[in-house]
Amino acid sequence: MKFFFHVGRYFTLLGRAFSRPEKHRIYLRRLFIELEQLGLDSVGIVAIISIFMGGIITLQVAYNMSSPLFPSYLIGLGNRDTLILEFSSTILALIMAGKIGSNITSEIGSMRVTEQIDSLEIMGINSASFLIMPKTLAVVFIFPFLFVLSVFFGLIGGLIVGPAVGAVTAPDYINGIQYMFTSYYVTFSMIKTLFFGFLVATVPAYFGYYVEGGAFEVGAASTRAVVNTNILILVFDLILTQLLF
Amino acid sequence: MITIQNIFKSFEDKQVLSNISTVFEPGKTNLIIGRSGSGKTVLLKSIVGLHDVDEGTIFYDNRNFTQMNEKLRKKLRQEMGMVFQGGALFDSFNVEENVRFPLDMFTNKTAKEKQERVDFCLDRVNIDKAHKLYPAEISGGMKKRVAIARAIVMNPKYLFCDEPNSGLDPETSLVIDELIHELTVDFEMTTVINTHDMNSVMEIGDKILFISEGVTCWEGDKDKILEAENQKLQEFVFANKTYRQQRDEKIDSKN
Numbered sequence: 001m002k003f004f005f006h007v008g009r010y011f012t013l014l015g016r017a018f019s020r021p022e023k024h025r026i027y028l029r030r031l032f033i034e035l036e037q038l039g040l041d042s043v044g045i046v047a048i049i050s051i052f053m054g055g056i057i058t059l060q061v062a063y064n065m066s067s068p069l070f071p072s073y074l075i076g077l078g079n080r081d082t083l084i085l086e087f088s089s090t091i092l093a094l095i096m097a098g099k100i101g102s103n104i105t106s107e108i109g110s111m112r113v114t115e116q117i118d119s120l121e122i123m124g125i126n127s128a129s130f131l132i133m134p135k136t137l138a139v140v141f142i143f144p145f146l147f148v149l150s151v152f153f154g155l156i157g158g159l160i161v162g163p164a165v166g167a168v169t170a171p172d173y174i175n176g177i178q179y180m181f182t183s184y185y186v187t188f189s190m191i192k193t194l195f196f197g198f199l200v201a202t203v204p205a206y207f208g209y210y211v212e213g214g215a216f217e218v219g220a221a222s223t224r225a226v227v228n229t230n231i232l233i234l235v236f237d238l239i240l241t242q243l244l245f
Numbered sequence: 246m247i248t249i250q251n252i253f254k255s256f257e258d259k260q261v262l263s264n265i266s267t268v269f270e271p272g273k274t275n276l277i278i279g280r281s282g283s284g285k286t287v288l289l290k291s292i293v294g295l296h297d298v299d300e301g302t303i304f305y306d307n308r309n310f311t312q313m314n315e316k317l318r319k320k321l322r323q324e325m326g327m328v329f330q331g332g333a334l335f336d337s338f339n340v341e342e343n344v345r346f347p348l349d350m351f352t353n354k355t356a357k358e359k360q361e362r363v364d365f366c367l368d369r370v371n372i373d374k375a376h377k378l379y380p381a382e383i384s385g386g387m388k389k390r391v392a393i394a395r396a397i398v399m400n401p402k403y404l405f406c407d408e409p410n411s412g413l414d415p416e417t418s419l420v421i422d423e424l425i426h427e428l429t430v431d432f433e434m435t436t437v438i439n440t441h442d443m444n445s446v447m448e449i450g451d452k453i454l455f456i457s458e459g460v461t462c463w464e465g466d467k468d469k470i471l472e473a474e475n476q477k478l479q480e481f482v483f484a485n486k487t488y489r490q491q492r493d494e495k496i497d498s499k500n
Binding site: 022026116119125 | 290293295318319320321322323325326327329330331333334335336346347349350351405
């Protein structure tokens with residue numbers, strides 16, 4: 001019963017969050033602020049994670065394809081497809097749920113416990129819309145860009161690590177990442193990132209918006225938000241993979 | 246004028262407010278007093294619509310607030326200003342932006358007009374040279390004053406204050422009380438203050454509503470409170486030694 005209560009309340013909150021804004025200009029300004037805070041500020045961590053991810057995938061593929069029957073350029077291909085299909089979309093979304101999601105829950109949760117949300121309501125402002133809509137639009141907008149960046153840096157990571165440890169030569173690796181490229185994989189992952197972006201923004205916002213208590217409860221809500229967002233990302237990954245392939 | 250008729254409010258099985266009725270008049274500082282946990286904050290939040298009441302009606306100048314839909318409530322709320330216990334200033338905005346925020350959201354004034362209004366309100370609450378500071382950089386008393394400036398920036402007809410003196414030293418409390426009282430009289434606002442500070446009660450209590458365990462126990466003003474014969478009110482008021490002495494002196498002088 002509690003599950004249905006949360007689902008119902010989540011969709012009711014979304015209904016309020018995506019209602020007509022009081023003043024478009026103010027919301028647009030908020031959107032740009034959120035794009036910077038939630039999106040641009042994540043580029044660094046995405047780059048670092050992706051370089052390591054690409055390097056590690058390259059090594060794993062190389063060690064598991066040591067048979068002379070497999071041409072070494074398949075190492076590059078393996079890294080590319082793994083990054084595009086899962087790592088730069090799903091794994092990155094899981095990591096971003098930790099970074100962006102906990103940020104959203106703690107920000108909105110703190111505003112709730114310090115009565116800033118009540119203060120917005122008293123002014124006659126739709127607090128759900130004012131706080132959640134710009135964040136959601138920003139994250140959904142920025143996620144496909146982060147995905148592309150992640151694939152790029154992941155491929156660079158493979159190019160650095162593969163030849164450095166002698167697992168694959170640079171020309172073979174570059175040949176492999178261009179070999180049998182299926183553009184639909186990118187479309188598929190782009191669609192996934194839109195769903196994941198929406199989840200990463202709205203689920204933590206829900207947990208923050210309805211937090212009750214003080215600092216301890218805000219911390220607990222952040223943890224619950226990240227855990228639930230991660231589970232939902234994996235569930236949606238499964239559903240979308242089944243639907244889109 | 247705010248008229249409250251037979252308000253009931255409960256949370257799950259706990260009855261918090263029972264059959265509360267009163268009238269808050271414009272140009273007066275109306276105080277809701279009572280012990281911690283007596284239902285003051287729930288009553289104040291019910292009046293402004295942050296809690297929906299189970300039964301009863303609330304009228305804002307003959308407009309039935311309890312029957313309004315969300316759209317009408319939002320419109321009416323633009324006539325309200327509220328000062329929360331902790332100030333509830335937006336952390337990411339500086340002092341000036343906090344005060345200007347309602348103007349940005351609901352008016353089409355030019356930047357110059359907005360700045361003039363912000364400067365006027367901050368000047369009115371004696372905030373000087375702190376326009377660009379963030380809430381984390383100012384004192385508790387300043388936060389309250391900025392919150393008051395934000396609450397009056399839209400020229401509200403109704404001003405609500407939830408424990409405006411909590412956490413402040415006696416001197417600053419007095420300044421805040423006087424400021425709220427002055428603004429109430431100057432702008433002819435209907436001000437409702439939720440407090441358990443007896444100094445505020447004696448300074449600015451034009452009308453006082455004493456509630457205990459969610460029930461109205463006494464209504465009157467600051468001139469009558471020391472002579473009130475209600476047992477619960479006496480326990481509340483005369484918990485303070487100063488007021489006990491005042492009462493005893495009054496009795497002695499009569500004898």
